[in-house]
Amino acid sequence: MKQSAYIVGTGIISAIGANTASCLASLVNKTAGIGKAHFLKTHWQDELPVAEVKFSNEDLAKMAAVHELWPRTALLSMIAAKEAWSPFQDISKGLRAGFFSANTVGGMDLTEQFYPGFLKDNHTGDKVMFVHHECGAITELVADALGIHDFVTTISTACSSSANSIMMAAQMIENGMLDIAVAGGADCLSKFTLNGFNTLMILDKQLCQPFDQNRRGLNLGEGAGYLVLMSEKAMHQCNASAICTLSGYANANDAYHQTASSPDGIGNKLAMQGAMDIAGITAKDISYINLHGTGTANNDSSEGKAIEQLFGDKIPMASSTKAYTGHTLGAAAAVEAVFSVLSVRDGIVYPNLRFETPMEDISWRPVTELKTGQDIRHVLSNSFGFGGNCSSLVFSKC
């Protein structure tokens, strides 16, 4: 018999705050974190707004209590994972703990600094700048610093990465393979990702407007988010109380295009329906959808249509929080998982900032004002990645 995976803690850092409380305060106060790049040195400094975490690598290293030559993704990962893990670190002795961390950028930020000099003279440069280049190296650094060793893995499936890491963690707890999991993901801004997305012509030169008829594209962001998942046994030993459960999850692929969703969101539909099936609920049970909602013409149209097909004329409250945090890629699903958990906990729904004009090709519109005092029973959180890699998670009141 499968057991439930309970969510007992969260950790987050993003452009709108360096921990759960400060991010929540920004969400409630409608304070977005997108603007001119300050720490990322790029040709596009003045043209492409980004959602940067407002600390230098040196400051982040002090906050994380680690070496400042860690890649920025690892620094962000450490800060958020530590917030999630520290309440349980010393009281979970004897329990099997796993660290599931997604990312897509790896140590690219440091490699980018190293490479121009090395290209001119291959006798220059310090290998410390690229030894953590690979995505898995980020996870290893942080897992070692957290002292989690029973199971450690990295998932890199573009923008759905951290949904898949949370899904895998839940499956291992449900099947009795682990007692505790810290699961989520991290990604920092880099020239590599900014230029790549710019090549695809899907970056907004202004502040993004998800689910608006006149949306122009996405703003990239950075951050990290983690959930602590526990079995009932682990909760008992740690005297932890559940905020909610991860009741459903699904991953599907719409096998349509390298970087675009199919027009009617086949993969999106499969992921959402699959997650609700596992949770044992139907469309009418969903209280709130945290949209993938990147602000690109393609995503919002596909996602919007897929939702319409699944939910008919009874569309639940829905909003994209990427208007606050930017699109944090490998961290996005985990950042939004934290927001979804807080939505269940506090009975709140976040506004979809900067919404002006309803989309013509869908019949519904997102929530634009903060809703409080809601009875949020089930939150569906969507994360759809390049390669057609689509994931949905369902968080449910216990």
Added chain:
Amino acid sequence: MNEQLTITHYVRINRTKAEKDNTPLLLSTAGQQPDDWYRVLGHAYLKFFKMDVLSKWAWLGAEILLSGKDGFIYNGIDKDKIGLVLTTAQGCLEVDKKYLQTVAEIPSPALFVYTLPNIMLGEICIRHGFKGEQLSQVTDGFDGAAIWFWANDLMQHKGMDACLCGYVDATDADMDLCLFWVEKNKAGVALTTAHLATLYKQ
């Protein structure tokens, strides 16, 4: 449990020959450019013309390999259990160079999306609806041991019932392709490193 794995079909195309299952392809005079092959094969798959040269050859090779007398040879096999293992030496370098030339002006999104060698797997999977385990690997040249290792592993241990595997290497000037269709408990050439190398070299 060790299953008997056999190479039931193969396709071999390079600058001097083109054959399938030890029989010269009638198309062998069609010229070296993938677009010519596409036209001779009489396909209607317009997305083909968007592909980079590596994906084009991989797509064509798969098309020739998988076409049988009565439709596709994978009919009847669960597409979730069809694996794909393709190796390449030069990967997508040709399109990498072309993309780099556009960066100074307007970086081309159409070229950019092909600047990963594993895109050839995606193009074949989208065409045929394969959803099994997949791997793309850069090797120094044709490496029968590497192809054997992954195809064997996918079929013995990872639940695959069939596997399209082999080597695709392509630039605008040259190409070298050898693809194999591997199945369980069928008559044919046993899947071994030596047999893969022989079919490539002969």
